[in-house]
Every structure is written in C-alpha cells, then in structure tokens.
Amino acid sequence: MNRQTWVDLTDISGWRGNFTGIQRAVYNLAYHFYQDGEARFFRYDEYSRNFYIADFAEIIRRFEASKVQAAPTEAVSKNPKALAISLYATLPNRVKRKMPGKVKWAAKKGYGIARNVKNRIGNLGHAPTVTVKGVKAEFSEDDVVLVFGNNWDRAIFIDDLAQQKVLRKFKLYQLVYDLIPIIGPQLFGVSLFAVYSKYLFEAVAASDGLFCISRSTQKDLEEFCERVGLNTPPSTVVRLGDTLEEVKARPVKRLESESFILCVGTLEIRKNHMLLYYAWKEAARQHIIVPKLVIVGKPGWLSEGVQHLLKHDPEVRSGIMVLNSVSDAELRWLYEKCLFSVYPSVYEGWGLPIAESLSYGKFCLASNTSSMPEIAGDLIDYFSPYDSGGCLKKILEYSQDSKRLQQKEDRIRRLYKDTDWHSTYEEVQSFVQPLT
C-alpha cells in the first residue's frame, strides 16, 4: 500500500498579511514537503466541517507577492509603476486570467491607471482561502497526516480530524509549540486556559507522535499528560529554522545617529516589557546613563498598562522608543545596528528573537526560564525575568564594556550555527519514518 503524506495548511491558507511565527514555521516546513514532491496538502473548513485539498503553489505565490509588496513600502507607494506590478502580482491566477486585457497591460506596464486597478481589486489583504474547490481530502489507512499549525482557535478542527482518524486509520503527528496558556494562564485572557487545555487534550489523545520545539515544551507536555491521565505519545524535539530573510537592510531614520539596545517581540504581558521599564526607570532615578531601548512589536494581550507607562512617564519616555510596525528590511537594520538585544520574556516555547539576534552575530541578554537557555547555552548571558535590578546590572555591564561585548560577539560568530528549515524538515522526516 502506498503511504501518502498529508500536510495541513489550515493555519496559512486563508491568511492575509505577513505570517506570524507559527505560520512561518508551517509555511517553511510545508515548502520542503512541497519540494520533495511526495506530499499532498489539505485545509479544514470549519463551516462545512470538511477537509479539502489545498493548493500550496498558490500559497507560495501569494507569500512571494507579499514580500514584493512589503519590502520597500514607501518607495512602491510613491511609484505607480511599482505599485501596479506589486498589485498585479498579488492576484490569484484565475483572477489574472479573467482581467480585461487593458487592465492587465496597464498593470504590467505600470501606467497611470494603476490606481484604478487598485480600486477595482479592493482590499489587498483579503486573501481567499486556497482550496481546490469541491475536492475533499481523502485520507487512507496508513497515510501520515502532519499538523504543524496551532489550531486551538478552531475548536472543532481536532474533533473532526480525530473522527477522520478513527474512520480512516491514518497516523497523525502534530507540532507542539508551547503550553504557556496552561502553565501561565495569568499571561492571557481568562477564557484561553480552558480552550487551550481542551484543544491540547484532544490533540495529544489523537496523535501517534508529537514534535516539540524545545526540551522545555517537551517537559511541559509530559507534565500536562500526567496531570490529565493521557499516555504521552512518542515525542521528539525539533529545532525550528532561524535563517534570516534575505532582504537589504533599510535604516530607521530616527535612529541612524543613535546607539541603542533592541528588544523584539509582541508588546504583550508575557514578553515582560514591564521589567525593562523598571530597569530604565531605576537607571533614570539613579542618574545612570543607559543607551536608548528600542522595542519592536505590535500591541498584544494585556499590554495597555505598560504601553501607558512607556508613553507617559516623563523620566523614561525619551529613553525608550516603541516601533509597532517595521519591515523585514528595517528589522535587519535594527539588529545590525544595535549594541545587543535583550529578551526579558517570562516564558517561551522557544524564543525566536534570541536565535535571530545570534544569527545577526549580536549578543543577547535573555531570561533564564523555560526554553530560552536551550537556544544558545553559554554564548549569551541570562537574568531572572522577575529581577529588574539584575537585568539593569547586566545591561550596564555590556553597554559600558565594549571590549567584553566584542569578545562575546566574536564567540557568537565563531560558534553559533543557525538552523535552516531543511534541517528541521529532515528532523521531522527522521522521526516520522521509523514510527510508520
């Protein structure tokens, strides 16, 4: 019997805009399965409660188009030709085929009617789901179904997949990113604890194998299973790819002449920006000069308090800058230009900004909890995410001792190896194959 590998694209097939961290993982892993030519792709439709064949080629095209569109946003918006080309690139093939020749021509050549094109196609970010219409995914006995996304917000996804598994008898493998809503419910909205717990319970119960993105997550998973009486299926730790996007650095003009420390991560309570606020506040009270702190991240869960403090505290607001939205090109520049990065998160499943910082050859000061020490071991320094004094001490150590910082960076450049997504793909394959 031929064993078919299926990859779930539910998390990314209807997405608009830039991918989040998990979506990038889904995309990159799916991309390597797509390249090996053996896998098929599916997505779940929660309205019809069916699993449909999904078109990954269409997702690739859309992703590439979004990069074209996102890269030099300012330049494109001022250049009708570039705008027209990027708009045209975002259109699905079936739409392109149906476009009047005049519009096609205009879009391709980038003449003055580009703005009309934009008006005609409406909201760019509204992406239709990439389902091969009407074709259901027919799983068979011994097929391998891989779920790399995190579908907790689609409560019935796992119910229906588990039901299919009972009927079709395929093997199910899922990627577990973290159990933070269960371990640290205080870091999220009230209802997430129950929703996430129930989702994970059924996801684990239905799985033949689980990938965890860190040993910390694997340990948390084992403890969860013990608490709820689940037998833990075989599990392994896979290291997610952290290679950088190949984009040209673009300066953030306001910071060109500044020396700064960088903190990348959604502005949410779990990321613990409050600790940095206290550290910078304490420095201000003691008249200690610290470099500017640049926080890059969109506002997220329960962050109103810290946003308010950062914006309105007269002692701190000139020392901390918050950038809610930066492009990949700007992010590259920020990493390249910063003195070092700081990551005070309370708890992580992995901690991608630490790996990113190291990939840019930049030293990082990070929290000493959960998965974070796994990323770079003794290449970087750690502090307790509950100790703002300890954090400030480390920040002063490295911002005032450039020689020591240089030694750290040299060591990182010599010893840190980033992980490409192909390695992650191979780790997934080497776990699944012996089990099936």
Added chain:
Amino acid sequence: MTKRILILGNYPVVNPQHGGQKRVEAIYRAYKGKSWSVMYVAIIPSKFYLMRGKHDIAVSESTMHAIEAQPLLGDILCGEAVYDDPKVKSRLLGIIMRFSPDIIQLEQPYIYLGLKKLLADINYSGKIINSTQNIEFRMKEDIYKGEGMPAPDRKRIVEKIRALEKDLAQDAVLNVAVSEKDATQLADLLDAKNIIVIANGMNQAKPEPYYIRKWKHYFRARDVQREILFVGSAHQPNMTGFMKMVGKKVGFLPKHARIVVVGGVSDLIKDSLRDEVVEDVCMPLRVELLGRRSEGDLNALLSLADTIILPITEGGGSNLKTAEALLSGKRIVATEHAFRGYDAYRTLPGIDITDSPQRFREFIERNVESSDSLLLPRPETEGVLWEHILADLTERVEQL
C-alpha cells in the same frame, strides 16, 4: 395472622430516587403484599423535600433553622425533634395512637432518639424492628472528618450515634442488616441479637423505546460509541469512591468513550470542578455529568451502557446499584465494598472486582477497547429482585 406495622424513616419514599428510598418502598410494598396494615411516616426537614407522602411530618420552623445552621447534624436533629419539637411530637403521637401498630420498624436509627422517650411515655408494648442500611457511627465519622468537623465535636457526636445504635439494636426484636459485613459489625460492635441479612434488591427494569431513542441520539450526536455508566446519589461516599477509583485523570479513555454519571453524585462532581485547574477543565471531555434523571432515562441509560462501574470504597449506602448492574447483564467493574451483600455473584462472567484504582481503570479501558458489547445474561442474578430478597424478611416478621 395480620399485622399492623408502622415504618419510620428520615426521608419520603414518594417517587423514590436514591437507594435508601427504593429499599424502604420495596419493604413497604412487600408488607402490603402480605395484606398487612402498613403505614410509612418520614420525619423530614421541610425545605429539603418537596414531594412528600401524606403521613410524612415536616419539622417545625425552629427545628428547620437549627438544621440549616448545622446541616451535618440534620439526621440527629430530626430524631430529637420526635420528642423535642412539639409539632412533630403531637403529630407522631396522634398517628401512633390512631394506628396502634403492633410493630414499629425504624429505617436508620435516628428517629429512635426521640421515639424511645415518646414510646415510654405511652407505655408502648409493641415490638421494634431495627432496619439498618449502614453502621451509622462509622460512616458519619468518615463524613464528619471529610467535612473538617473539629475532633472533640466529632468524637462526642459519633459516640452519641454509637450509643443510639446500640440502644436500638438491643431493644429490637429483629435487626435487619444489608450485608454480612454489617451483620457482623452489628453483633460485634453493637451487641445486636436476632440479626437477618436482607441485601438490597431491585425491580425488573423495562426501558421504554422513547427514552432509548432519546439517549441513542444524544450519544450519536457526540460521536460516543462506548458508555461506561456510574449511577449514584448525592451521598458523599459515592463521590469519594469515584474520585479514588476513577478520578479526574480521564485521559486514559479514548475519544469515542464516555463515563456517564447519573444521579446526585453527578452534581457533587460538577460542584468540585474548578475553572482554573487543568484536569478539572479536561474532565468533561470524557465524563458526561448528566445530573438527576427520571426512572425512564435511567432504565434507558442502563440498557445502552457497555459497562457499569461501581467505584464505592466506603460508607454504607443501599448497594442497590450493584443489584441493578447485575440484573442488567452488562459488564461490571466494581470494588469489593460495592459487592458486599452480593458475594454469591462475584464469579459470574463479565464481572471485575478490584480495590486498586489502577486496575479499576485498566478494566474500564479493556472493556472500552473490546470489540464486542454482548449482553451477559445472568439468570442466577434474578435472586436480586425484591420479590425474592424480601421473602425472608416477611417470613421472619410474620413469626414475630
């Protein structure tokens, strides 16, 4: 020879729900079946029972206040009310005088707290039957401990109950025990004589098609293919036993299986679940807490169940559920305690008995995974029908 029997208890038997009510109702019917004059009177806290028999006596408002202030002592306060609560005393006295019973049978000992004095006042010369369902002082000690009653109070009250049970056992011309174990304890701990063991029994259940359809639909809609049934009243030991033998770690069950909990114990379990505890949040994914249900629902659920579990580890209780389970022909997973009174049936096929929680869960898991859900006819278990069980009792009472 005809008899006039007054049965006194702590709860009404109209529309009987829990095992104790069913047992009393069956005894009442068995005596009636002998063409004896029988009257049942319950002394009850007025607010706790909305459905009452026409002779039942609700305590006065002041006694009710006392019970509400000390709910753990409700049985004792009702018993004392027989003499100390003027309303109860006068009504019960009126009944005794009018009915003039030649036998007074007490279901549970508490009524005897006040009744003994009342009977002395009127120089009652009839006979007393002590019909027990538990060794109460032992059971109450566990309950009081579980509820955190201070040790000196607990000791004093438990001693009071023990003395009451001993007094009644010795005054009674016949002591009725529910199991051999209880009979031994009645003799050893309470110096009882003339003991007869009358296990709990049941009526032959006939599930109605309407209810069968209703529950089949319910489980199909939830994609449930295996049902493990637990029926229990809101009696704390039922909850304690379930938590010990099954617990909240229900991940050992596959997605298509459910433990279906019916009766007041379901509410006790539900009340214990906390929104911020992960095993509590996940428990309802494998456990259906159906609450109190009608007899029609219960019969249908019994008939649809693949396995019936009896995770009873302590307390007395009527053990009626064991009789129901035996007669259903379904697989049974039970504790030793749950099988007290039914030792003769423990080796029949499809019955697993263990006191190890791990083994208990393994038996459930094995039954769920088993591809067949055949009925296991157990003709020998027809002995658990009330009509068989109570023949011994009526015969002994006839001789009194």
